[in-house]
Amino acid sequence: MRDGVPQVRARATRRREVATWLNTGAIAVVAAIFAFPFVWMFLTALKPETEVFGAPRAFGSEIRWSNFAEAWTIVPFGRFIVNGFVVSVLGASLAVLVAIFSAYAFSRLHFRGRDALFQGYVLTLVLPQEVLVVPLFIFMNELGLIDTYVALILPFAFTAFGTFLLRQFLLTVPAEYEEAARIDGAGRLRTLFSILVPQLVAPLSVLAVFSFIGYWNSYLWPLIVINSQDKATVPLGLGMFTGQYGTQWSLVMAASTMAVIPSLLMVVLLQRQLIKGVSLGGLGGR
Incomplete structure (x- = not known):
């Protein structure tokens, strides 16, 4: 009976660790789903205008930081x-x-x-x-x-x-x-x-x-x-x-x-x- 107590505790500890990893993974997936539109918005802001609706690539042929300056000045x-x-x-x-x-x-x-x-x-x-x-x-x-x-x-x-x-x-x-x-x-x-x-x-x-x-x-x-x-x-x-x-x-x-x-x-x-x-x-x- 005494030998079984540590084993029961070990199994409970493993279950808690697995549950923690599963919860962390689920939270990470949900966070990635919610963050994806914002990341894509930022990456699209760095593309040339002609490549916005081109092939679905994360980066364009060049990174245009000037888009931010132009967006700031083209309207007030x-x-x-x-x-x-x-x-x-x-x-x-x-x-x-x-x-x-x-x-x-x-x-x-x-x-x-x-x-x-x-x-x-x-x-x-x-x-x-x-x-x-x-x-x-x-x-x-x-x-x-x-x-x-x-x-x-x-x-x-x-x-x-x-x-x-x-x-x-x-x-x-x-x-x-x-x-x-x-x-x-x-x-x-x-x-x-x-x-x-x-x-x-x-x-x-x-x-x-x-x-x-x-x-x-x-x-x-x-x-x-x-x-x-x-x-x-x-x-x-x-x-x-x-x-x-x-x-x-x-x-x-x-x-x-x-x-x-x-x-x-x-x-x-x-x-x-x-x-x-x-x-x-x-x-x-x-």
Whole structure:
């Protein structure tokens, strides 16, 4: 019997090692599948225009780094990057601030119809953007905000996604923390930003990244409300590479590669908090 115990442990150890290798291999395959389009986009950006739709080869007859410089100068792409960055940062900041206050109201304040109002608010998530753009455009036009940064930022900062996300986390925070703060004389705002918000770093990071990427990649709404080139964002700028005589695909790929960098950097810098936030969210905030 004693001789069998080490053998059982050895078999269990081998099974764990095999399971680990299989999981690692599966993750590597999935990562390669997701990374392939971005790698191909970058390699296409380095090809001559005449070889983009030629034989499916990774590299062209020459490597043209000049495609990036040409994509930057053929249209005011630097201006589009700045516009997109300003809109995305301000929009994500406003979305986070709105979510903090609304999630606090729905999780900590008690008023008649709170739960029904929250359910109705969450139901707005099922409405596609295409349904909202017409009434939003009419509203922005009545306020005289067409072709402004405000029109790009304001409408989609008040979404139920951030409120729902933060509310679920706030419900898991013990109320004793707030009671202790109130005993020490702290008001609601100080309690919110000094006690509760520091415990929401992970979900706030998730919300900030998702909001930033949402604003950065938005195409339909900027296409409708922006009329001047000096306020165009990156997706609108990418559309300017398609002209009367066709699309310059090598330049589109070069511009798209540059457009991916800000979102990629944000994800890399906040990856630890993102992983923590997503993992906690998958466990219902526990």
